[in-house]
Amino acid sequence: xxxxxxxxxxxxxxxxxxxxxxxxxxxxxxxxxxxxxxxxxxxxxxxxxxxxxxxxxxxxxxxxxxxxxxxxxxxxxxxxxxxxxxxxxxxxxxxxxxxxxxxxxxxxxxxxxxxxxxxxxxxxxxxxxxxxxxxxxxxxxxxxxxxxxxxxxxxxxxxxxxxxxxxxxxxxxxxxxxxxxxxxxxxxxxxxxxxxxxxxxxxxxxxxxxxxxxxxxxxxxxxxxxxxxxxxxxxxxxxxxxxxxxxxxxxxxxxxxxxxxxxxxxxxxxxxxxxxxxxxxxxxxxxxxxxxxxxxxxxxxxxxxxxxxxxxxxxxxxxxxxxxxxxxxxxxxxxxxxxxxxxxxxxxxxxxxxxxxxxxxxxxxxxxxxxxxxxxxxxxxxxxxxxxxxxxxxxxxxxxxxxxxxxxxxxxxxxxxxxxxxxxxxxxxxxxxxxxxxxx
Numbered sequence: 143x144x145x146x147x148x149x150x151x152x153x154x155x156x157x158x159x160x161x162x163x164x165x166x167x168x169x170x171x172x173x174x175x176x177x178x179x180x181x182x183x184x185x186x187x188x189x190x191x192x193x194x195x196x197x198x199x200x201x202x203x204x205x206x207x208x209x210x211x212x213x214x215x216x217x218x219x220x221x222x223x224x225x226x227x228x229x230x231x232x233x234x235x236x237x238x239x240x241x242x243x244x245x246x247x248x249x250x251x252x253x254x255x256x257x258x259x260x261x262x263x264x265x266x267x268x269x270x271x272x273x274x275x276x277x278x279x280x281x282x283x284x285x286x287x288x289x290x291x292x293x294x295x296x297x298x299x300x301x302x303x304x305x306x307x308x309x310x311x312x313x314x315x316x317x318x319x320x321x322x323x324x325x326x327x328x329x330x331x332x333x334x335x336x337x338x339x340x341x342x343x344x345x346x347x348x349x350x351x352x353x354x355x356x357x358x359x360x361x362x363x364x365x366x367x368x369x370x371x372x373x374x375x376x377x378x379x380x381x382x383x384x385x386x387x388x389x390x391x392x393x394x395x396x397x398x399x400x401x402x403x404x405x406x407x408x409x410x411x412x413x414x415x416x417x418x419x420x421x422x423x424x425x426x427x428x429x430x431x432x433x434x435x436x437x438x439x440x441x442x443x444x445x446x447x448x449x450x451x452x453x454x455x456x457x458x459x460x461x462x463x464x465x466x467x468x469x470x471x472x473x474x475x476x477x478x479x480x481x482x483x484x485x486x487x488x489x490x491x492x493x494x495x496x497x498x499x500x501x502x503x504x505x506x507x508x509x510x511x512x513x514x515x516x517x518x519x520x521x522x523x524x525x526x527x528x529x530x531x532x533x534x535x536x537x538x539x540x541x542x543x544x545x546x547x548x549x550x551x552x553x554x555x556x557x558x559x560x561x562x563x564x565x566x567x568x569x570x571x572x573x574x575x576x577x578x579x580x581x582x
Contacts, residue, residue, distance in 0.1 A: 146163045146565055148162070149191055149192050150191040151290075152239055155563075157290075157342070159340065161464070162510045165512060167514050168513045168514055168530065168532070172548060172568075173580060174577060175579065176220065178575060179575045180202075185200060186198060189560070189562050191564030191569060192263065194565060196217075196218050200214060206251070213247060214227075215264075227268070233251030237299075243263055246261075248288055257273055260293065272315070275318045283300060294316055295373065298310070340459070340460070349405045350366045352366055362396055363394045364414075365391050365392060365403070365414050392441070394414075403416050412433070416432075417430075430446050431443075445489075463507060468491070471515065472486045473507040484498070504520060508561040508563075513533060525552065528568065528579060530549075
């Protein structure tokens with residue numbers, strides 16, 4: 143067995159958002175190493191892996207507005223809880239990120255203004271608690287996502303209730319100075335109360351996907367970038383400054399109304415994938431992926447493909463995996479959480495995009511390793527199936543059906559399963575428990 147070696151420090155695996163972890167799993171004989179449940183019996187909310195540690199956020203049972211979230215450190219080797227910390231403000235956790243030395247947590251609730259906490263990564267000892275300077279004084283503000291490339295400057299995505307708008311920004315935590323940015327179009331249709339955008343960190347920039355707008359006048363989807371250098375003035379304790387948008391970094395060439403966008407970062411480039419309805423009548427999506435050089439803003443690659451076989455009007459976003467070879471796998475999700483069993487493989491360099499059958503409807507693309515794609519399918523009675531798909535052998539992913547390296551049923555997984563991966567192994571989070579899968 144070869145151990146995985148990367149850290150799952152963000153909801154999309156890492157700051158780059160690539161859903162890729164180092165290591166090989168082709169020779170695994172999967173087994174359940176341990177299961178963990180919070181002693182209070184409440185909901186398991188968010189997970190990150192850092193070396194042999196697993197950072198877990200849970201919400202104990204209790205009435206809204208009176209219940210305090212808890213942060214736990216679970217030993218990845220044994221499944222034993224090392225330490226836990228109860229947060230002082232009674233609000234659910236909106237965002238979680240792990241920096242070089244700190245765990246960063248943001249809470250927001252109907253009766254609590256958004257707060258940011260910094261906890262020592264190995265002990266959860268409190269380091270800092272501040273009201274986010276990016277938001278208004280209204281109690282309807284929400285924190286949707288957070289990125290922590292350092293422990294002093296953190297990027298956020300927030301939704302301002304009073305302004306009914308989506309904002310992105312950087313905060314310098316020691317000085318509490320911040321810089322906000324909004325798109326020219328403000329809050330795009332469907333964003334209010336919706337999920338976070340699929341942003342990514344690339345160098346000193348936060349890359350922000352911008353949906354297309356019906357108009358008038360209609361605009362194509364694109365991407366903006368916001369640099370950490372934009373953190374502006376503002377005295378201690380103030381909201382901070384608001385920076386004007388520098389304009390769209392680049393736009394898609396799609397002429398149809400955009401359905402969704404996603405960003406995948408890389409060491410020297412950024413890839414944005416855009417999707418639109420091919421027509422008003424066809425159950426088909428038109429997909430465009432652009433890879434942009436980070437330093438020169440030159441388009442390195444452009445791929446356009448069509449995806450059919452499912453009701454495109456229920457399309458709700460992409461799952462994306464970027465492999466070490468540069469190949470990008472895109473899988474559309476549909477409303478209700480059921481994924482199409484089909485993914486689109488975009489080549490690195492010349493070549494045409496290729497459809498790959500991952501499995502039956504409801505099979506979700508989870509992450510990639512050096513030799514496999516790992517997918518998940520939820521079955522009845524709380525059972526989920528993990529499957530590793532071949533990416534190296536002849537004919538592996540070159541045709542419509544991917545070759546399975548192994549498949550493993552995980553019993554008693556619970557509902558609402560999400561998959562994370564890192565040095566301890568493959569972590570399955572349900573609403574009630576964690577389960578670690580390793581290779582024998």
